[in-house]
Amino acid sequence: MRTPLRPLARVLQARNQGADPAFIERENLEKRHEQIRERSAPRASARLGLLALAFGCAYMTIGIRMGHLAASEPAEPVSSAPGAEIVAQRADITDRNGRLLATNMSTSALYAHPHDMVDPRASAQKLAKIFPELDAAMLERRFTDGRRFMWVRKILSPEQMQAVHEIGDPGLLFGPREMRLYPNGSLAAHILGGYSFGAEGVHSAEVIGTAGIEKAMDARLRDPARAGEPLQLSIDLTVQAAVEEVLGAGITMLNARGGAAIVMDVRTGEIIALASAPTFDPNDRPVPLVGKDDEPSDSPLFNRAVQGVYELGSAFKIFAAAQAMELGLVSPDTMVDANAPMVWGKHKIKEFEGKNYGPLLSVRQVIEKSSNVGTAHIALMIGPLRQQAFLKSMGFFEPTSVELIEAPGAKPLIPKRWPEIVTITTSYGHGMSASPMHLAAAYAAIANGGIYLKPTLIRQEGRASGVRVMSERVARDSVAMLRGVVTTGTASLAEVPGYEVGGKTGTADKPKKSGGYYKDKVINTFASVFPASDPRYVVLVTLDEPSDNSGPRPKRTAGWTSVPVTAEVIRRIAPLLGIRPKVEPRAGFALTAAAN
Missing domain, CATH: 3.40.710.10 (DD-peptidase/beta-lactamase superfamily)
Structure with a gap:
């Protein structure tokens, strides 16, 4: 039922006594507002609590992410499109008897974030001493031309990696890399062909064939479903x-x-x-x-x-x-x-x-x-x-x-x-x-x-x-x-x-x-x-x-x-192939009977 805005009895009484009835109306409004505030206070407190909790969770998420980024190695951007994942694993190649002709080996790659480097010139000179094929002046120019990422060396030996570590520049970074290894050196080189890198990231690189059977059978060797199944060739090592x-x-x-x-x-x-x-x-x-x-x-x-x-x-x-x-x-x-x-x-x-x-x-x-x-x-x-x-x-x-x-x-x-x-x-x-x-x-x-x-x-x-x-x-x-x-x-x-x-x-x-x-x-x-x-x-x-x-x-x-x-x-x-020589009797060879 609707509550009347003015209490009628008090208003009539105030009029009879010559008092102002508006005072009674304001007093009545204040009481009603006080009752409304008392009923709404718990709901408002709950809403404020939920809002504070949401802000707290968002702040914690951002803080944790920032801490994770600060503690991890910098990385170049990687596409997140479907099919963009780099598959580095490649099947082994063996001869007909299972002897290894080609396999994979874990190593490291060297890259740089020039904007994080402390002393680009000194680092360039030290890198040129570690890798004689690199030119110190060229490295310094590339370190200082404004780029934010560059490859220095795609494959490192453990000794070279340690030497780069000792330079101590925070802008020189290492990424895990898988490379192809041919343990027999030049043996069967024209059959195997060779490899190179396709799609590359700081955390992995795509190993692809460039010649020989490595390229002719590239799809088979890179098939993830058959990565553990060696490709067995017909040759005998x-x-x-x-x-x-x-x-x-x-x-x-x-x-x-x-x-x-x-x-x-x-x-x-x-x-x-x-x-x-x-x-x-x-x-x-x-x-x-x-x-x-x-x-x-x-x-x-x-x-x-x-x-x-x-x-x-x-x-x-x-x-x-x-x-x-x-x-x-x-x-x-x-x-x-x-x-x-x-x-x-x-x-x-x-x-x-x-x-x-x-x-x-x-x-x-x-x-x-x-x-x-x-x-x-x-x-x-x-x-x-x-x-x-x-x-x-x-x-x-x-x-x-x-x-x-x-x-x-x-x-x-x-x-x-x-x-x-x-x-x-x-x-x-x-x-x-x-x-x-x-x-x-x-x-x-x-x-x-x-x-x-x-x-x-x-x-x-x-x-x-x-x-x-x-x-x-x-x-x-x-x-x-x-x-x-x-x-x-x-x-x-x-x-x-x-x-x-x-x-x-x-x-x-x-x-x-x-x-x-x-x-x-x-x-x-x-x-x-x-x-x-x-x-x-x-x-x-x-x-x-x-x-x-x-x-x-x-x-x-x-x-x-x-x-x-x-x-x-x-x-x-011929002996390696298991073919036994055919022994032919010498001319004139024969057994002779002799009497005692």
Whole structure:
């Protein structure tokens, strides 16, 4: 009910007595306001308490955050966008037996907050003494140009970190860093490639591959779900070491500019060893050559086994013989015209040093003596179209699929037109160029019974599947011809007792940029298979500009250069591969009965 503003009885009484009724009204209002204040006081006190508590909590939060920032290391801003987190962990790489080829190591990076530095000039001078590659004047200029953050050194050794600590400048700070370590130094350098840093922060850095299998398999190696699962390669570390040692010694002894060697399992397509020289240490990867006169092959980074695209010479001749046998045009004993020189239009096909092996040679003898003319006549029986189709089936028209980032760029150089003269020159390895890896894979197809397998650096389980390019009979006859090249032909220095080596030499004059060929510069190759009775491995050695100067005249053919190097490789690695030598009884050895 509504309370009247004026008490009526008192107002009427005041009027009767002649008093002012407004006084009674003010007194009544004051009493009512006092009652309202008494009822509202507890609610107001509660509200003030809650407000004070909220201010207190906010103040404490700000104070704690400020204390945390004051006690932590300064850091550059990091994006908080989705997917911006740096993943530094990278899977290990091992050889086929689990031996470590690449792993991760914890270290530290050095960065600076110049605005926090006490004495930039003195710090710059001391840092230049610790890191000789840094320039003190440049450091001082960067410390004083107004920037708030800069990297000084991405990777520190423990000794260098301690030396920087002793400088004592608060503006020099350290951040944890994970780096890639190759514990075997330069061993298998062209396979592994190397690494660098991608996205970087003061607390971590993204390790990415820059070359070789590190870059080709980068996504697999950086997959967080497989970080604890090593990438197992097909190479055998002990075989790789032996191959690199022999190749390096051969290059030195034969005065070559460089070389490459490949060992391949013919049953699986696995690369057991792959070497290129000169080489480098992936822990300290050199800078690529950028001069306008620099040749790619001048750099130790150049992988001659995969990137080197060369005319491979007479090592191609076995393909012409194999295809002709596959087509039923010839057999190993078929006689072909080998009368040199051979005139074809305006071209004259000659033998090495003007020899003439004619008038006739069997196909087997054509391969053993490495007759250009005999091979040319076999190729003409085949014809251009069929020759192209066969070489394409052997992988010579596309880059190899081996798991190296450099492989897709090494596309064979194929003639734009393919007249009969190209058919002739291609049959003995001139006119088209391919890499040693192409040649090794093609020889593996002959050695394993006629099935072309894609070469791989990833360990395989069991025998791989491929494409049949020739019959088993033709493959077997071809291997027998390759064995004859060693026993009676141009590769006699390849004989390794007990291991039945077969192979084919290839000596190709190096082409000039201006056209034509050098007379005293060659690319020599020897592609071999062993044991010839049951081929297991292909061993291929290529040398760039070798020259045996031990005699009165330089010897530059493959028979004097690549062949003995290959023989030494086989002699060294065959026991490592578990192949037992086949002991042949000496002539005339027999038991003789004797009577008492």
